[in-house]
Amino acid sequence: MGTRRRTPHLIGRERPLRDLLDALEETGPSEGALVLVSGEAGIGKTRLLDEFAARAEEVVVARGGCVEGVAYAPWTDALWWLLEAIDPAALDELPPRLRAQLAPLVPQWSDTSAEGENEDGGQHALFEAVVELLRYVSARTKLVLVVDDVHWIDPASRGLLRYVAGNLRRIGILLVVAYRPEDSASERELLAQLGRLGRLRIALEGLPEDAAAEIGRYLLGDDASPEDVERVVGDADGNPLFVEELVAALDEGGVPPTVRDLMLVRFESLDDDARHLVRTAALIGPRAPSPLLTGASGFDETRGRAAGRQAVDTGVLLTDPDGRGYVFRHALLRQAILDELVPDERVERHRAIAVALTEHPERAPGTDHVAELARHWALAGDTAAALHWAVAAAQHAESRYAYEAAADAYDRALSLWGSVPEPEALAGIDHAALLLAAADTSGLAGRVEHAADLATSAVEEASALDPTRGVDTAARAYPMLWVADRAGELFELASTRLEPVLGDVDGATRARFLVSTVEHTLELGSPEEIRDATSRMMAAVDEVDDPALRARAHVVSAGYYERSGQFDFVEVEYERATQIARDAHAHSAVALVLYNHAAFCTSVPDYRRCAT
Secondary structure (H helix, E strand, C coil), X not given: CCCCCCCCCCCCXXXXXXXXXXXXXXXXXXXXEEEEEECCCCCCHHHHHHHHHHHCCCEEEEEEECCCCCCXXXXXXXXXXXXXXXCHHHHHCCCXXXXXXXXXXXXXXXXXXCCCCCCCCHHHHHHHHHHHHHHHHHCCCEEEEEEECHHHCCHHHHHHXXXXXXXXXXXXXXXXEEECHHHXXXXXXXXXXXXXXXXXXXXXXXXXXXXXXXXXXXXXXXXXXXXXXXXXXXXXXXXXXXXXXXXXXXXCCCCCCCHHHHHHHHHHCCCHXXXXXXXXXXXXXXEEEHHHHHHHHCCCHXXXXXXXXXXXXXXXXXXXXXXXXXXXXXXXXXXXXXXXXXXXXXXXXXXXXXXXXHHCHHHCCCCCHHHXXXXXXXXXXXXXXXXXXXXXXXXXXXXXXXXXXXXXHHHHHHHHHHHCCCHHHHHCCCHHHHHXXXXXXXXXXXXXXXXXXXXXXXXXXXXXXXXXXXXXXXXXXXXXXXXXXXXXXXXXXXXXXXXXXXXXXXXXXHHHHHHHHHXXXXXXXXXXXXXXXXXXXXXXXCCCCCHHHHHHHHHHHHHHHHHCCCHHHHHHHHHHHHHHHHHCCCXXXXXXXXXXHXXXXXXXXXXXXXXX
């Protein structure tokens, strides 16, 4: 098989290309636009976007691809490309606050801090920081942001994509979202929302016969027989990738019965080194940084370069536009290679990748090292390393507000716990703490029943270890069981096992526990029980210096007065809570108080006061 050939220009996609260029032209400095590009595997989405990027003069094109199960993969990738493409002097002008907020997505800014401005604003602050960066760059140059393979999007990236798309009136960029409809059943709601926000939908269909024949004739050469062209066009059914693959297969003397076979014929034409490199690249992921791939393959630089050159020449791999790594010619080709790997071979290669990434993380820029190490060590079958990195990946994802990914990682850690000696040393936390962390993130991810199960187990284990931990864990567990409509379980546990030891715990822990207890006793207890519990709660809170907790206690007390019909006292409690939270500059507590106060006003009803 000779060097891989490709048509020098786009064939059969002139109208979609023109539509993309027109959309870019119509994008203003203060208002962006969204374009959706869809089509089946191999239909030419990537080639269309490549051609568009080449034709868009004086435009920065940042592209990121989704990776199933890896939080923020397209955003980490796209922002890395974006920061590589713009003037370093412009980067120096970015406010330190913005660098600090973007650090979860930009690894090289992980040590950034802005004194006095680094308060954790949560997921919304991270999303808003991305919008601010895009607005900053687009004010200085035309900007296109491509989010590819959205059919594989992770929940955290999905939320950020929704946020950016919903704020395009503030950002002068062209946002292009590409996906495969046949693999997007789970993302129908997202795609419907994007469709309503989008300016244009480009649905790539099969090429007409004349366009497919033009590609076939070019690839086959001037001496191509009409029979060969007709055969290629007929078997390809309008799919340009299939045209290319069928032409390549003709060079080998026949047409394989399936596209998978076609792709493996091309792969099997490589020598041993190149096949080894490509198999390793398939396990690394859709994008394989060249230094990491070479190291994980066990090659020196010269040998790795030669193997990569052969894989590129035969069309199995393509080089990244930045020249620092490899991508597969198509996702189907990577999948076909993965399907051919036997289990022992997968385990061995995943271990090699994990070792290479552990020893030289700098060889994989633009990737989430922690998540990737957790994935590869788990697939390598090393339970000790898998446990350590699963906990690290969960904590890392949680710090980036990717709660679904964090919950999955914590669950993996729990499943591995009993498989290794001294798991506490590997995980850095004990089992009770792991259960509680898993419960927290499961609740934030919306897995209500699972969070309640984990929280109950956490309370039981923590109580057996230490009374103070049991009480503190119960206080944190109450909201999770309340949402699952199972607060009665914890209420019963508290009354039988925790109440007797309250006198043995420190004041702050006791106060937090009583606030949570009374908050849920409002719905479960009798008026007398609520009155006595509220008095006890306020006495405990008065003994500790915690303004946010004190404000929350007054909100709970307002709930008691509301239930007992003493509405004048309700207003007094909310006013006290508001003043305490504002004096302490506890903004989250202020929001909690105002929300509950407004809810009370709607029940009275007093809509005018509710609005204020």
